[in-house]
Amino acid sequence: MxxxxxxxxxxxxxxxxxxxxxxxxxxxxxxxxxxxxxxxxxxxxxxxxxxxxxxxxxxxxxxxxxxxxxxxxxxxxxxxxxxxxxxxxxxxxxxxxxxxxxxxxxxxxxxxxxxxxxxxxxxxxxxxxxxxxxxxxxxxxxxxxxxxxxxxxxxxxxxxxxxxxxxxxxxxxxxxxxxxxxxxxxxxxxxxxxxxxxxxxxxxxxxxxxxxxxxxxxQRVHGANPTKRRLLERELAVVAQRHRLPAATMARRALVSCLARGEVSVQAVAASVGLHPRTLNRRLAGESTSVFELLKEERYRIACDLLANTPLPISEVAATLLYSSIGNFTRAFHAWSGESPSDWRLNHSKPGSMARSSV
The missing domain is CATH 3.90.1520 (H-NOX domain)
Incomplete structure (x- = not known):
């Protein structure tokens, strides 16, 4: 058989x-x-x-x-x-x-x-x-x-x-x-x-x-095929339904988007992932985290990236991460790393990243 x-x-x-x-x-x-x-x-x-x-x-x-x-x-x-x-x-x-x-x-x-x-x-x-x-x-x-x-x-x-x-x-x-x-x-x-x-x-x-x-x-997409799109969208819907990300992963991605748009709050993150704020908080709690904890982690990760790989002044790094002042950013970064942003940059920056670039 x-x-x-x-x-x-x-x-x-x-x-x-x-x-x-x-x-x-x-x-x-x-x-x-x-x-x-x-x-x-x-x-x-x-x-x-x-x-x-x-x-x-x-x-x-x-x-x-x-x-x-x-x-x-x-x-x-x-x-x-x-x-x-x-x-x-x-x-x-x-x-x-x-x-x-x-x-x-x-x-x-x-x-x-x-x-x-x-x-x-x-x-x-x-x-x-x-x-x-x-x-x-x-x-x-x-x-x-x-x-x-x-x-x-x-x-x-x-x-x-x-x-x-x-x-x-x-x-x-x-x-x-x-x-x-x-x-x-x-x-x-x-x-x-x-x-x-x-x-x-x-x-x-x-x-x-x-x-x-x-x-x-x-503008209309150059060379698009509407009939083909409808068939592909049905396939994509099946894939997306079966491949849901953990709440923490969705929230991390949303936080990056919210930081880029200049708006960080539970409401903004929840709207980005299509959930009610209470539902998002409940799911994150089930994964032993929260929007606040994820925001701290993402800010630290992005800060390290910018300090190591770009010549951005620390004031601009702080502004990118939506801190109200350099002092607030410096205190937060020291709590994460045990170093000030300037000391961390000296110890971790890549060659050529310290000089300010121009067009």
């Missing part, structure tokens, strides 16, 4: 990655980028401790810390400071899985980007995206959330390159950013960045962001 084959789980069918991992899809440009320098991917995978089959399927999961280390190692071996850009320029929005395919066929650019932001955790957990708008400008902000040893600059470059390619795909060939902000050290040569993004690039900023005219958000 022929044994019955096990039906794949939703996670297997749609290549959903777990917390702490990312799909291999956004990293599929690694092999080609290394090949341009006469290097093979295999030895680097061995050195990092990844299987040779890691990139056989775009849906395979890769541990975030190993992905960050792999990109840093590739940058080191190629001696190419903009290696992350080279990897990202070949990544299509469809390589982001079903989340990217739904966005690709959205009714308008704003809907496509908001869908990506809402569901990107199904693709991976390296970045938290936030879309903010004024009357004239839109900012697509990307916050790297992985805590890993090693250089995170190529990971930031890769994420920003993929984001730029995604917006360009949704808008069509006539789109161009107004400005690019990068929360990383300035490289020796800025030309590859201005050439790739087609806009002025500022380094050492408080966050990573693509700034572009807000009017593009109302």
């Amino acid at each position: 022929t044994p019955l084959m096990r039906s794949p789980t939703v996670e297997e069918a749609f290549n959903i990655v777990q917390v702490g991992t990312v799909r291999a899809g956004p990293l599929m440009g690694l092999s080609g980028a290394l090949g341009a320098f006469g290097l093979a991917l295999g030895p680097l995978l061995d050195e990092i401790g990844l299987q040779p089959t890691t990139f056989d399927d775009a849906g395979n999961g890769v541990r975030l810390d190993k992905a960050v280390r792999l990109l840093a190692l590739a940058m080191e071996r190629t001696n190419c400071p903009h290696f992350g850009l080279l990897c990202g320029q070949s990544v299509r929005i469809e390589d982001l899985g079903i989340v990217g395919r739904v966005a690709r066929n959205a009714g308008d650019v704003g809907s496509g980007l908001r869908g990506l932001i809402l569901n990107l955790h199904l693709n991976g957990h390296a970045f938290i995206p936030v879309l903010t708008t004024t009357s004239d400008l839109a900012e697509l902000v990307l916050r790297l959330v992985v805590d890993a040893d090693g250089d995170t600059d190529p990971s930031i470059d890769l994420g920003m390159a993929i984001a730029c390619m995604a917006v360009r795909t949704l808008c069509g060939p006539g789109w161009a950013p107004v400005e690019i902000l990068l929360a990383r050290r300035a490289p020796v040569s800025r030309e590859p960045y201005s050439k790739f993004f087609g806009a002025p690039v500022q380094f050492g900023r408080e966050h990573n962001a693509i700034v572009f005219p807000a009017a593009w958000l109302k």
Whole structure:
């Protein structure tokens, strides 16, 4: 008797990655980028401790810390400071899985980007995206959330390159950013960045962001297929229903978004995750935490990132984290780390991050 084959789980069918991992899809440009320098991917995978089959399927999961280390190692071996850009320029929005395919066929650019932001955790957990708008400008902000040893600059470059390619795909060939902000050290040569993004690039900023005219958000997605979108949306609804994040993970992601928007409260976080404040508090209590505790942790993590990787004055770091004064921030940071922000920066900053960057 022929044994019955096990039906794949939703996670297997749609290549959903777990917390702490990312799909291999956004990293599929690694092999080609290394090949341009006469290097093979295999030895680097061995050195990092990844299987040779890691990139056989775009849906395979890769541990975030190993992905960050792999990109840093590739940058080191190629001696190419903009290696992350080279990897990202070949990544299509469809390589982001079903989340990217739904966005690709959205009714308008704003809907496509908001869908990506809402569901990107199904693709991976390296970045938290936030879309903010004024009357004239839109900012697509990307916050790297992985805590890993090693250089995170190529990971930031890769994420920003993929984001730029995604917006360009949704808008069509006539789109161009107004400005690019990068929360990383300035490289020796800025030309590859201005050439790739087609806009002025500022380094050492408080966050990573693509700034572009807000009017593009109302434009129809270039080449979208409404019929295909409806089919994909039904599939995505099944995936999202089955892959709910823990309350603490949802709240952490919401806090990053709220900090970027300049509004941090239980009500704002609850609204971001679609829960009543009492329901959110109850679920967080069940996970032995609270919005207040998570806010402290996220502020500390972001503060360390900005102090180590950018030349932002401490006053601007405090303002980014919505502290009312440098004194309040300094006292909070000392309680977390046992050091003042300035002392911590001296002991942990990366080479080149202390000098103020300019356009």
